[in-house]
Amino acid sequence: MSHIELNIKDAQSFLTQKPESLQEKVNHLHQVIHEKTGQGNDYLGWLNLPIDYDKSEYNRILISAERIRKNSQVLVVIGIGGSYLGAKAGLEFLNEPFKKNALEIVFAGHQMSGHYLSNLLDYLKDKDFSINVISKSGTTTEPAIAFRVLKKALEEKYGKEQAKTRIYATTDKKRGALYTVAKENGYEMFVIPDDVGGRFSVLTAVGLLPLKAAGIDTDQILKGAQDALKRFSNPDLKVNESYLYAVVRYLLYTSGKKIEMLVGYEPNLLYLNEWWKQLFGESEGKDHKGLFVASAGFSTDLHSLGQYIQEGERHLFETVVSVKNSKKDVLIPEEENDLDELNYLKGKPLSYVNAQALKGTMMAHKDGLVPNILLTIPQFDAYTFGYLVYFFEKACALSAYLIDVNPFNQPGVEAYKKNMFALLGKKGYENILK
Numbered sequence: 001m002s003h004i005e006l007n008i009k010d011a012q013s014f015l016t017q018k019p020e021s022l023q024e025k026v027n028h029l030h031q032v033i034h035e036k037t038g039q040g041n042d043y044l045g046w047l048n049l050p051i052d053y054d055k056s057e058y059n060r061i062l063i064s065a066e067r068i069r070k071n072s073q074v075l076v077v078i079g080i081g082g083s084y085l086g087a088k089a090g091l092e093f094l095n096e097p098f099k100k101n102a103l104e105i106v107f108a109g110h111q112m113s114g115h116y117l118s119n120l121l122d123y124l125k126d127k128d129f130s131i132n133v134i135s136k137s138g139t140t141t142e143p144a145i146a147f148r149v150l151k152k153a154l155e156e157k158y159g160k161e162q163a164k165t166r167i168y169a170t171t172d173k174k175r176g177a178l179y180t181v182a183k184e185n186g187y188e189m190f191v192i193p194d195d196v197g198g199r200f201s202v203l204t205a206v207g208l209l210p211l212k213a214a215g216i217d218t219d220q221i222l223k224g225a226q227d228a229l230k231r232f233s234n235p236d237l238k239v240n241e242s243y244l245y246a247v248v249r250y251l252l253y254t255s256g257k258k259i260e261m262l263v264g265y266e267p268n269l270l271y272l273n274e275w276w277k278q279l280f281g282e283s284e285g286k287d288h289k290g291l292f293v294a295s296a297g298f299s300t301d302l303h304s305l306g307q308y309i310q311e312g313e314r315h316l317f318e319t320v321v322s323v324k325n326s327k328k329d330v331l332i333p334e335e336e337n338d339l340d341e342l343n344y345l346k347g348k349p350l351s352y353v354n355a356q357a358l359k360g361t362m363m364a365h366k367d368g369l370v371p372n373i374l375l376t377i378p379q380f381d382a383y384t385f386g387y388l389v390y391f392f393e394k395a396c397a398l399s400a401y402l403i404d405v406n407p408f409n410q411p412g413v414e415a416y417k418k419n420m421f422a423l424l425g426k427k428g429y430e431n432i433l434k
Contacts, residue, residue, distance in 0.1 A: 003227065003228070003231065003241075003378075003387060004241065004375060004376060004377050004378070004384075004387065004388065004391060005241070005374075005375070005376040006241040006244055006245055006373070006374070006375055006376075007373070007374040007375075007376070008244065008248050008373055008374075010362055010366045010371065010372035010373070010374065011248055011252065011317065011371040011372060011373050013371075014252060014255065014257075014317070014369075014371040015248070015251045015252065015255065016251065016254070016255045017251065019237055019244060019247045019248055019251065020237055020238075022237075022247050022250075022251075023235075023236075023237055025402070026235050026237060026243055026247065026398070027235050029398055029401045029402065030235035030243070030398070032401060033047065033397050033398070033401070034047070034233075038401055039401075039405070039406035039407075039408075040406040040407055040408030040409055042194075042195055042408075043195055043196065043197045043200070043408035043409075044195060044397075044408075045193045045194070045195030045196040045200075046196050046197075046200035046201070046203070046393055047229075047397075048229070049193075049196065049203050049204065049225075050203060050222055050225035050226040050228075050229050050386070050390065051226055051229065053203070053204070053222070054191070057190060057191060057205065058208070060188070060190070061190065061205055061208050061209050061212055061218070062212060062218075064168055064188055064190075064209060064213075065209060065212035065213040068103065068130050068168075068213045069102060069103050069213060069215070071128060071130070071166070072103060072128050072129050072130040072166070073103065073104060073127045073128050073129065074103070074104045074105075074106055074123075074124060074127045074128070074129040074130075075103060075104070075105050075106070075129065075130050075131075075132060075210065075213050075214075076106055076107070076108055076120070076124070076129055076130070076131050076132070076150055077105060077106070077107050077108070077132045077134065077210045078107075078108050078109040078131060078132065078133040078134060078135075078143045078146045078147050078150065079107075079109055079110065079133070079134035079135060079143050079170075079206070080109055080110045080111075080140060080142045080143050081110075081198050081199065081278060081282075082197065082198025082199035082200070082201050082202075082206070082278060083134040083135060083143065083170075083198055083201070083206055084107050084109070084110045084134070085199075085271070085274055085275040085278055086199075086201060086202030086206060086207040086275055086389070087105075087202070087206070087207045087210040087211055088107060088271045088274070088275070089202070089271040089272045089274065089275035089385075090202065090207060090211045090216065090221070090385055091105055091210070091211065091214055091216075091271075092267075092268055092269075092270060092271040092272070093268050093269070093271070093272055093380060093385050094211075094216055094268075094380060094381070094382060094385060095268060097267065097268075101214060101215060102215065103213055103214060103215070105210055105213065105214050106120065106123075108120055108143075108146040108150060109133075109142050109143030109144075109145070109146030109147065110142065110143075111142060112141070112142055112145065117146060117149060120150075121149070121150075121153055124153065129154070129166070130166040130167070130168065131147070131150055131151070131154060131166060131167050131168065132168045132169075132170065132209055132210060132213075133147045133167065133168070133169050133170070133171075133178065134170040134171070134192075134206055135147075135170075135171060135176075135178050136171060136172050136176060136178075136192050136198070137172070137176045137177060137178065138171060138176045138177030138178025138179065138180075138181065139176075139177050141417070141420070144177075147178075151163070151167065154166060154167065164185050164186055164187060167182075167185070167187045167188075168187065168188045168189075168190065168209065169181070169182035169187045169188070169189050169190070170189075170190040170191070170192060170204075170205045170206055170209065171189065171190075171191070171192060172191070172192060172194070173191045173192075173193070173194065190204075190205035190209060191204070191205065192204060192205070192206060197408050199275075199278050199279045199282055199283065200279075200393055200408075202275070202389050203221070203222065203225055203386070203389065203390075208221070216382055217382045218382070220381065220382035220383045220386065221382045221383070221385055221386035221389075222386060223383055223386065224382065224383035224384060224385065224386030224387035224388075224389075224390070225386040225387065225389060225390040226386075227383075227387060228242075228386070228387045228388075228390035228391055228394070229390055232390070232391070232394045241391070242390075242391045242392075242394040242395045242398075243394070243395065243398055245319075245373065245375070245391075245395045246395040246396075246398040246399040246402065247398075247402070248373055249291065249317075249319070249373070249399060250399060250402045250403065252317050252371055253290075253291050253403070256315065257291075257315060257316060257317045257371065258291060258292060258315045258316070259291065259292045259293075259294060259315055259316035259317075260280075260291045260292075260293050260294070260316070260317055260318075260319060261293075261294045261295060261296055261309075261316055261317070261318045261319070262276050262277070262293070262294075262295045262296075262318075262319050262321065263295070263296050263297075263298055263318050263319065263320045263321065264295075264297060264298070264320075264321045265297075265298050265299065265320075265321075265322070265323075265354050265357065265358050266323055266354075266380075267297065268380055269297070269321055269323075270295075270297050272321075272388070273295035273296075273297075274295070276293070276295070276392055277293045277294070277295060279392055279393070279396050280293045280392075280396055280399065281293045282410050282413070283396050283397075283399070283400045283405075283407040283408070284396075284399060284400050284403065284405060284407070285412070286405040286406065286409075286411070286412065287405055289403050289404075289405055290400075290403060290405065294316075298357070298358070298361060299354070299357050299361075302357075302361065306361075309365060309368070309370060310364060310365065310368045310370075311368060314369050314370070316370060317370060317371040317372065317373070318362075318365060318370060318371070318372050318373070319372075319373045319375060320358065320362060320372055320373065320374050320375065321375050321376075321377065322355075322358055322374060322375070322376045322377070323376075323377055323378075323379060323380065324376055324377065324378050324379065325378060325379040326351045326379075327379065327380070329349040329350060329351050330349065330350045331347055331348070331349055331350075332345045332346055332347065332348050332349075332350065332353070333346065334346040334347070362374065418432050419432060419433075
């Protein structure tokens with residue numbers, strides 16, 4: 001299988017030093033990652049996960065996914081952050097737009113909108129559904145509220161005993177509120193490993209159960225990740241595209257670029273962007289350091305953000321994801337009167353036009369002093385998704401260590417929660433507002 005290709009030629013002229021000048025530092029940090037001696041080393045379980053995953057649990061995932069497909073029209077996946085973005089990214093990456101699948105996957109608990117949840121409850125009234133609730137603690141506010149509400153709806157529809165067979169809990173191995181509830185009620189349970197943080201959990205049951213339930217070949221996802229693991233076990237920047245990507249973005253950051261935009265020209269990439277934003281934003285944004293990560297869907301956003309990217313502040317660079325092979329395409333027809341002046345494109349596939357838009361935009365943005373990194377993936381398939389997930393995870397670990405922050409904690413996330421709990425009147429938070 002072909003792997004992803006990294007092209008940095010449209011970024012090199014903006015670098016203050018050559019990437020290979022950091023090879024010695026990369027070698028050291030590679031050792032730090034693999035010997036687990038760096039900050040946050042308790043959370044490096046994702047590193048060998050594509051090979052060391054729990055095979056017996058994986059078999060239970062396959063069995064549960066089949067059961068969900070047989071007895072449900074809808075699977076509601078409840079989770080927030082890493083507990084939902086990985087699965088959502090995979091579903092969208094592998095989705096064929098407008099194709100109706102046998103099992104529909106919908107999400108809840110990723111925000112606190114009463115409008116959304118009320119409409120979801122209405123939608124589920126005449127549907128057979130199951131729930132996959134994902135939370136390490138079981139007390140994260142957004143998913144905990146959604147689970148409470150949807151569990152009640154499930155029990156009212158099927159009765160308490162039958163409802164228990166339709167709830168799948170992905171949680172801590174031996175503790176926490178959700179673990180306790182799941183044990184007491186006999187829910188089918190899957191584990192979020194202690195040493196894998198939420199944003200690195202796509203290749204655990206967190207991502208694999210919803211993806212398998214949707215009919216996606218999770219064996220191929222794991223195969224892609226396994227091949228990436230092997231390739232990126234060599235720290236040499238000449239062969240390790242993941243590390244080269246991390247080094248180039250680091251050099252752009254230290255040269256004054258403060259924003260990275262992940263850009264794609266296919267709608268299937270939009271939620272990969274969202275997962276990527278959490279992965280890098282939550283891993284690097286500490287101690288007043290780190291790139292601000294943003295994303296765009298081109299050519300759509302060229303008609304909104306394009307002006308700013310071309311001529312606004314020169315504080316950003318782009319990482320562009322290109323898809324080499326398209327499974328389906330459309331040929332542009334000829335029109336007799338040619339009023340829209342498109343006959344020069346007659347017989348051309350739309351993918352060709354999209355590819356020229358990508359090239360032309362990269363040329364224009366480079367001329368406008370916006371560095372561009374080009375990441376080319378072979379196609380939209382399960383293998384590529386798994387490979388790409390591991391590519392970004394490994395790059396993220398190195399990126400954070402390059403700027404000397406802990407890639408695996410998120411202390412800043414707690415600040416808003418404390419204020420929210422105080423405002424809501426949660427016991428123990430009374431003095432926060434003072």
